[in-house]
Amino acid sequence: MRPSWALTLSPALLSQVHGLQIPFFGSTTPQAPISNAAKELVSSDALQAHVDAANLLNRAKILYEIAELGFDEYNHPTRVIGSKGHLGTIDYIYSTIAALGDYYSITNQSFPAVTGNVFESRLVLGxxxxxxxxxxxxxxxxxxxxxxxxxxxxxxxxxxxxxxxxxxxxxxxxxxxxxxxxxxxxxxxxxxxxxxxxxxxxxxxxxxxxxxxxxxxxxxxxxxxxxxxxxxxxxxxxxxxxIDAIAYMDAIVDTISTTNIIAQTTAGDPDNCVMLGAHSDSVAEGPGINDDGSGTLTLLELATALTHYNVNNCVRFAWWAGEEEGLLGSEYYVSVLESSENKKIRLFMDYDMLASPNYAYQVYNATNAANPVGSEQLRDLYVDFYEEHGLNYTFIPFDGRSDYVGFIQNGIPGGGIATGAEGVKTEEEQAMFGGTAGDWYDPCYHQYCDTVDNVDLDAWEWNTKLVAHSIATYARSFDGFPERDLAVNTFATSDWKYYGHSLQI
CATH class of the missing domain: 3.50.30.30 (Glucose Oxidase; domain 1)
Known part of the structure; x- marks a missing residue:
C-alpha cells in the first residue's frame, strides 16, 4: 500500500531512477526473492566491492532533482521537513527499499515535529x-x-x-x-x-x-x-x-507530522541488531546534498548491496526526519522503544556528512569512560580501517552534533564518522588530507550551494567503504563486542554544547 505521504514523481525523474535500477512505486516489479540460506555470508571485502563513486554521484543527481520539488514554496531547492522536497526524499527511500523484495521489513514511523522558518529579520542597536x-x-x-x-x-x-x-x-x-x-x-x-x-x-x-x-x-x-x-x-x-534598538522578525514556528523510515533485514538474529542511521532532511536554506544527502545515499546504496548476502545478526537501517530541527526523529524513535527492544540494539552508528569538499576524515572520539560501553570499540574499528588503508584521520568531540544523542542517552553504544561542517581546516590537516587551510571543511554548509557539485567523490567512496566494513563486521559477528548492560541505561548529555548541528548553550 502506498504511504499517505508519498508523492507522484515526474516521468523524467522516474526515467533516471529506472536507469539506476532503483524503482519507485508502480514503476517496476520488485525483484524476485532469493532464499537467504542460498546466499554467502556477508564479508567486509565483498560488501565494499559494490561501492562505486559513480553510483553515489548518480543518486546525488536524483536527490538534487527531488530537492527542486521544494522550489515553489522556498524559491530554491530544499528538502526541509514539510516541504515537497522532503516528501519526495521519503518516497525515494521507501520505494527503493520496497523494490528489494522481502529482504527487508519496512516501518514508516510518523511523529509530530516542531519546525520553524525565518522569512525576514533585522536588528539595529543604536x-x-x-x-x-x-x-x-x-x-x-x-x-x-x-x-x-x-x-x-x-x-x-x-x-x-x-x-x-x-x-x-x-x-x-x-x-x-x-x-x-x-x-x-x-x-x-x-x-x-x-x-x-x-x-x-x-x-x-x-x-x-x-x-x-x-x-x-x-x-x-x-x-x-x-x-x-x-x-x-x-x-x-x-x-x-x-542604547535604543529596533528589532524585527518575521518567522513561524509550527508543528507538523513527518516520518522516519526503518528497514530491518528479515534474516539474522533479531535479538542482536547492528543499527545505522542518517538524516533524510536538509535545512530550509538549501538542498543538502552533502548534509546529509551523502549519508542518506550511502545507506541506500549499501542497503541495496547487502541484499546479495546472508547475515548472522540483523541489520537495521534508519533514515531520520527532523534532524536539522533538533534531532527530532532519532530522539522520538529511541523514546518510544520498550526496554526489551532497546536491548536488541547492540550499537548505533551515525553517518552524517561523508563527502565534504574540503574534507578531513573525522572519527567521533566516543570513549567507554564517558559513553555506553562498546562505543570505544566502534571508534577503534574506524581507526583500524583508516590505518589499514594508509589514510590519515583525526578525532573530533562526541558532543551532541548528530543523531547518536538519543541512543547514548538511553544506554546504547554509539559512534560515527564525518568529514566536517563549518569548522576551519588547520595547516596540519591540510598536510594530512590536502584541501585548503583556513577554509571551512564544507564551505557550502547549510547553504544554497550544497548541491551535487559540493561533494568530494574520493572521500565519499572511501567513507562508504568504511560504512560497508562496519555493517559487514557486525552483521557477521559480535564476538568480542561488549554485551549490553541494561543496569546502566541512561547517560547524562545535558552539558553538551550542541543539540544537532545547532549550538544550544
Missing part, C-alpha cells in the same frame, strides 16, 4: 546594524510580525535565573551572555521578565548561531551576536549610556 546578528533556530516572530522598539538592557550573570533580569527590562531588549544554560532558557526568562526581544552574545571569539529548542509560550524573538559586535554595546551599557 546606530549600528550588526553584520553578525543571526536569528536563533525556532525563534518566534516579533509582536504582530512588525518592528518593535525598546532600549537595550544588560542581563546579569548568564541569564539563567529569573532574578538575573532587571525590573526595568519591561518593554526592552534583553542583552544576555552566552553560557551555563540553553539559549531557549534565556529567551523564555527574557519573555517572562517582559522583554520584547532578546540578543544572546558570544563570550568567546566568533559569531553565534544556535537554536531555542522546544518552543515555550514565553519565548521572544531572539538573535545570536558575535563577541566583536557585542563589545561596543557592552562598553556603552557599562558607562551608563542608553
Amino acid at each position: 546606530h549600528a546594524v550588526p553584520e553578525s546578528a543571526r536569528p536563533m533556530g525556532l525563534t518566534p516572530a516579533t509582536s504582530s510580525r512588525e518592528p518593535v522598539y525598546g532600549s537595550v538592557v544588560a542581563v546579569a550573570n548568564f541569564g539563567c535565573e529569573l532574578s538575573d533580569y532587571p525590573s526595568d527590562l519591561e518593554g526592552g531588549i534583553a542583552f544576555i551572555s552566552r553560557g551555563q544554560c540553553p539559549f531557549g532558557t534565556k529567551s523564555d526568562l527574557a519573555g517572562k521578565a517582559g522583554a520584547i526581544a532578546a540578543v544572546v552574545y558570544n563570550n568567546e571569539k566568533g559569531d553565534l548561531s544556535g537554536t531555542l529548542g522546544t518552543p515555550t509560550p514565553d519565548h521572544v524573538a531572539t538573535w545570536g551576536l558575535s563577541d566583536r559586535d557585542a563589545a561596543p554595546v557592552l562598553e556603552k551599557l557599562h558607562n551608563g549610556e542608553k
Whole structure:
C-alpha cells in the first residue's frame, strides 16, 4: 500500500531512477526473492566491492532533482521537513527499499515535529546594524510580525535565573551572555521578565548561531551576536549610556507530522541488531546534498548491496526526519522503544556528512569512560580501517552534533564518522588530507550551494567503504563486542554544547 505521504514523481525523474535500477512505486516489479540460506555470508571485502563513486554521484543527481520539488514554496531547492522536497526524499527511500523484495521489513514511523522558518529579520542597536546578528533556530516572530522598539538592557550573570533580569527590562531588549544554560532558557526568562526581544552574545571569539529548542509560550524573538559586535554595546551599557534598538522578525514556528523510515533485514538474529542511521532532511536554506544527502545515499546504496548476502545478526537501517530541527526523529524513535527492544540494539552508528569538499576524515572520539560501553570499540574499528588503508584521520568531540544523542542517552553504544561542517581546516590537516587551510571543511554548509557539485567523490567512496566494513563486521559477528548492560541505561548529555548541528548553550 502506498504511504499517505508519498508523492507522484515526474516521468523524467522516474526515467533516471529506472536507469539506476532503483524503482519507485508502480514503476517496476520488485525483484524476485532469493532464499537467504542460498546466499554467502556477508564479508567486509565483498560488501565494499559494490561501492562505486559513480553510483553515489548518480543518486546525488536524483536527490538534487527531488530537492527542486521544494522550489515553489522556498524559491530554491530544499528538502526541509514539510516541504515537497522532503516528501519526495521519503518516497525515494521507501520505494527503493520496497523494490528489494522481502529482504527487508519496512516501518514508516510518523511523529509530530516542531519546525520553524525565518522569512525576514533585522536588528539595529543604536546606530549600528550588526553584520553578525543571526536569528536563533525556532525563534518566534516579533509582536504582530512588525518592528518593535525598546532600549537595550544588560542581563546579569548568564541569564539563567529569573532574578538575573532587571525590573526595568519591561518593554526592552534583553542583552544576555552566552553560557551555563540553553539559549531557549534565556529567551523564555527574557519573555517572562517582559522583554520584547532578546540578543544572546558570544563570550568567546566568533559569531553565534544556535537554536531555542522546544518552543515555550514565553519565548521572544531572539538573535545570536558575535563577541566583536557585542563589545561596543557592552562598553556603552557599562558607562551608563542608553542604547535604543529596533528589532524585527518575521518567522513561524509550527508543528507538523513527518516520518522516519526503518528497514530491518528479515534474516539474522533479531535479538542482536547492528543499527545505522542518517538524516533524510536538509535545512530550509538549501538542498543538502552533502548534509546529509551523502549519508542518506550511502545507506541506500549499501542497503541495496547487502541484499546479495546472508547475515548472522540483523541489520537495521534508519533514515531520520527532523534532524536539522533538533534531532527530532532519532530522539522520538529511541523514546518510544520498550526496554526489551532497546536491548536488541547492540550499537548505533551515525553517518552524517561523508563527502565534504574540503574534507578531513573525522572519527567521533566516543570513549567507554564517558559513553555506553562498546562505543570505544566502534571508534577503534574506524581507526583500524583508516590505518589499514594508509589514510590519515583525526578525532573530533562526541558532543551532541548528530543523531547518536538519543541512543547514548538511553544506554546504547554509539559512534560515527564525518568529514566536517563549518569548522576551519588547520595547516596540519591540510598536510594530512590536502584541501585548503583556513577554509571551512564544507564551505557550502547549510547553504544554497550544497548541491551535487559540493561533494568530494574520493572521500565519499572511501567513507562508504568504511560504512560497508562496519555493517559487514557486525552483521557477521559480535564476538568480542561488549554485551549490553541494561543496569546502566541512561547517560547524562545535558552539558553538551550542541543539540544537532545547532549550538544550544
